[in-house]
Amino acid sequence: MPYGSRLAATMTRRLGRPCVYTPSARLALYLALRRWCRPGARVLMSPVNDDVILFVVLAAGLRPVQAPVSVQDGNIDVSAVPESTWRNVDAVLTTNLYGIPDRVVELRRRCEELGIPLFEDAAHAIGTHVAGQPIGTFGMAAVFSLSKHVAGMAGGFLAVEDERTRRELELLRDDLLVPGRLREDLATTLRPLARSAARGLHLVHPVWRTMQRLGLLERDAFRMDLHALRLAASAREAPSLEAYEPWVRVDLHSFRARHGTLVRGQLALRMARLDEDLARRRAGVSLLSDTAWATPALRDRAAHDGPHALFRVPLLVHDRDALVERLVNHDVVTGYIYDPPLDDYAGAEFVEPSPDPKAARWFAAHVLPADPLLARRIIKAFAREQVAGAHPWAAAVGRPGE
Numbered sequence: 001m002p003y004g005s006r007l008a009a010t011m012t013r014r015l016g017r018p019c020v021y022t023p024s025a026r027l028a029l030y031l032a033l034r035r036w037c038r039p040g041a042r043v044l045m046s047p048v049n050d051d052v053i054l055f056v057v058l059a060a061g062l063r064p065v066q067a068p069v070s071v072q073d074g075n076i077d078v079s080a081v082p083e084s085t086w087r088n089v090d091a092v093l094t095t096n097l098y099g100i101p102d103r104v105v106e107l108r109r110r111c112e113e114l115g116i117p118l119f120e121d122a123a124h125a126i127g128t129h130v131a132g133q134p135i136g137t138f139g140m141a142a143v144f145s146l147s148k149h150v151a152g153m154a155g156g157f158l159a160v161e162d163e164r165t166r167r168e169l170e171l172l173r174d175d176l177l178v179p180g181r182l183r184e185d186l187a188t189t190l191r192p193l194a195r196s197a198a199r200g201l202h203l204v205h206p207v208w209r210t211m212q213r214l215g216l217l218e219r220d221a222f223r224m225d226l227h228a229l230r231l232a233a234s235a236r237e238a239p240s241l242e243a244y245e246p247w248v249r250v251d252l253h254s255f256r257a258r259h260g261t262l263v264r265g266q267l268a269l270r271m272a273r274l275d276e277d278l279a280r281r282r283a284g285v286s287l288l289s290d291t292a293w294a295t296p297a298l299r300d301r302a303a304h305d306g307p308h309a310l311f312r313v314p315l316l317v318h319d320r321d322a323l324v325e326r327l328v329n330h331d332v333v334t335g336y337i338y339d340p341p342l343d344d345y346a347g348a349e350f351v352e353p354s355p356d357p358k359a360a361r362w363f364a365a366h367v368l369p370a371d372p373l374l375a376r377r378i379i380k381a382f383a384r385e386q387v388a389g390a391h392p393w394a395a396a397v398g399r400p401g402e
Helices: 005-015 025-036 051-059 104-114 163-176 182-200 204-213 228-237 241-248 261-272 274-289 296-305 320-330 342-346 358-366 372-385 393-397
Strands: 019-022 042-045 063-066 091-093 118-121 141-145 156-160 313-316 367-370
Touching: 005 019, 005 156, 005 261, 019 025, 019 163, 025 051, 025 118, 025 141, 025 156, 025 163, 025 241, 042 051, 051 063, 051 228, 051 241, 051 342, 063 342, 091 104, 104 118, 156 163, 182 261, 228 241, 261 274, 274 296, 274 313, 274 372, 313 372, 320 367, 320 372, 358 367, 367 372
Parallel strands: 042 063, 042 091, 091 118, 118 141
Antiparallel strands: 019 156, 141 156, 313 367
């Protein structure tokens, strides 16, 4: 029986597409890029994205092309991508940032016109639909993460269009897996339980501060250190996961380890509770969407379609970085901030910069991703801190200080 086949079967039934189980979403994305893109291909993507995704694209031997984004949600602004860019890209990678869907209908249409693959990064969007169709069923392939919505700290899926491709990708995956270790499996199983216990006992603040003081956090800032000289040297070996492993493994060192039955069993139990998780997220999104800090587009979407089961709710605030630090005192640790945008972070040596970076810079500097499962706590903390909301229109007119 293929590795992870039971988990894959569960996701296949849920999505309606054949799925391959992988130890992580980042490995799933690497599989997709290697399967459909030749080395040197140019991939259009949002610069408001995890730096790990950038390094996966580079590890696959590809050139990341940064797209203009919407100031409302940080996803690709299809209409703002120049025609000259469309004519010179070989694939498109969505983000579905925080679970807010990309403009997938428009992106699929453009990709079909150009004869290029559309890849969906659905790591934040396992519960998101567009016109009744689940995210992850619009493109050539889609990547999902179990470390997000079900808080499994491991596990991912690659969804594809047909069974033959699924079998091919299982073989490619098996070639990339490395042996797992019982100690790592135990840590992966216990880590989400420890995190839940810290929240339940209101120990988030002391635990987080202690980890900061002891240097136990892998990132000192929102972005990991680029190490540009080493990164440039690695390009000579691309495509290669091994050459880029120091960057690709950050925050998840076992990203391609063959997990044992202990980890897979826990993930199966968590997947069984996915619909409960999504329902609680919708309730939290409904509360946060009705606040002054939510983007107008988020409020309109919630009013028109009802709340999506977002992974995080993008709230737009002034003095975001200082607020992130103050929120720890309220037992709220904020993650998934992608600032600065990837073209500013990596530079033209490693990515093709966006032709219009203004919206990405503004959004990345003002967005605070709020966990909808902590909606009431976050609203209470914002009120106590007297948080001022920021307005997307300010980015368009270039107001000073905005």
